Amino acid sequence: MTQANSDMLVALGSNLPEPQGSPAANLVRALSELRAEGLNVCAVSRFFETPCFPAGAGPDYINAAVRLCSDLDACAVLEKMHRIEARMGRQRQTRWGMRTLDLDLIAIADRVLPDLDTYRHWRALHPQEQRLRAPDELVLPHPRLEERAFVLVPLADIAPDWHHPVSGVTVTDMLAALPRDIRQAVRPI
Secondary structure, eight states: OOEEEEEEEEEEEEOOOBBBHHHHHHHHHHHHHHHTOOEOOOOOOEEEEEESSSTTTSSSSEEEEEEEEEEEHHHHHHHHHHHHHHHOOOOSSSOOOOOOOOEEEEETTTOSSSSSHEEEEEEEHHHHHHHEEEEEOBBSSSSTTTOOOHHHHHHHHTTTOOTTTTTOHHHHHHHHOHHHHHHHTEEEO
């Protein structure tokens, strides 16, 4: 199934080197891999060093964001991203664990997937439950987006005026709502 050409916001992260490079090199390679998979990378943020999430779970991350312009549906893009992660040594053993590469589809234009009720359920889930459970289907926009400076700071580079389709708040305003020390912990490299 295809859809009208849509902006897709993707968060990239790495905190483990793979044999061919550092976490920053992993993100550079991931950009090449996205293009090799036929995805049109329309914008790339700066790279940022960010504290590990959750705190104490491993080395700090290198994070970035990209805007893809694609007429593929979300599942097709997600499948391509999972292939890239696997090629780069990603192992899904621990939720929110360390990784060589994490590619997260954060949002597609103003879509809410699979539906508003499912989005609200995952958005309201208690943090302890979030650590233990993952949705069995894609939920967009990412239910924790508003809480994560490591996603919002890079997104502000490439999509500062994107409006959350449920809250109506822009990336710029979501970022401004976070505590200053949390925002400042995300440093450009």
